[in-house]
Amino acid sequence: MNYREEGASARKAQTPALQPVPRPVSQARPPPNQKKGSRTPIVIIPAATTSLITMLNAKDLLQDLKFVTSEEKKKQGIQRDNEVLLQRRKDQIQPGGTTLSVTVPYRVIDQPLKLAPQDWDRVVAVFVQGPAWQFKGWPWLLPDGSPVDIFAKIRAFHLKYDEQKMDPNVQKWDVTVLELSHHKRHLDRPMFLKFWETLDRYMVKHKSHLRF
Numbered sequence: 001m002n003y004r005e006e007g008a009s010a011r012k013a014q015t016p017a018l019q020p021v022p023r024p025v026s027q028a029r030p031p032p033n034q035k036k037g038s039r040t041p042i043v044i045i046p047a048a049t050t051s052l053i054t055m056l057n058a059k060d061l062l063q064d065l066k067f068v069t070s071e072e073k074k075k076q077g078i079q080r081d082n083e084v085l086l087q088r089r090k091d092q093i094q095p096g097g098t099t100l101s102v103t104v105p106y107r108v109i110d111q112p113l114k115l116a117p118q119d120w121d122r123v124v125a126v127f128v129q130g131p132a133w134q135f136k137g138w139p140w141l142l143p144d145g146s147p148v149d150i151f152a153k154i155r156a157f158h159l160k161y162d163e164q165k166m167d168p169n170v171q172k173w174d175v176t177v178l179e180l181s182h183h184k185r186h187l188d189r190p191m192f193l194k195f196w197e198t199l200d201r202y203m204v205k206h207k208s209h210l211r212f
Contacts, residue, residue, distance in 0.1 A: 039211040042122045046129040047110040052159045058108045065192040084108040130167035155202040
């Protein structure tokens with residue numbers, strides 16, 4: 001056998017290239033119950049029982065767009081939940097110009113210190129009571145306890161009766177004031193729609209990665 005033939009034989013004898021071993025299905029894709037990051041926005045309300053918006057009536061106000069006092073909800077036997085999931089109904093304009101009615105979830109809580117660090121990015125609105133101690137333990141709080149930097153990152157609202165005196169803190173903070181009538185319930189809907197319109201404008205600019 002000459003050298004050329006020997007080389008050819010050697011090449012023939014080489015082990016064929018290894019084929020990639022397929023991964024088990026469990027490794028090839030994440031399990032179906034593995035959670036992706038949530039895109040549901042979070043609204044924080046005061047925990048104080050004197051607040052006009054509480055965990056008892058948040059769904060009436062923000063989902064049904066009508067004011068019902070917390071006292072009325074208690075009389076109805078409504079129990080306080082740790083969180084409320086709103087189903088906001090809104091109209092979306094489609095590419096063809098048609099309007100589609102959709103439902104968008106929002107999470108409402110009054111215990112923000114229980115949020116995980118990554119959840120704060122989903123906080124889009126806070127209802128301000130007035131006293132600065134409402135924000136104790138929050139991210140972005142200034143050393144002197146001032147929450148002004150919080151309002152640069154989260155849209156702030158204050159709910160009050162129209163004849164009620166304005167809280168001095170609310171006057172100086174960047175807060176959208178929503179005024180309720182004691183008796184004219186037909187004014188509730190446009191006032192709460194103002195809340196959603198203001199929040200939508202903020203989210204388009206600052207939180208467009210969330211679902212809204």
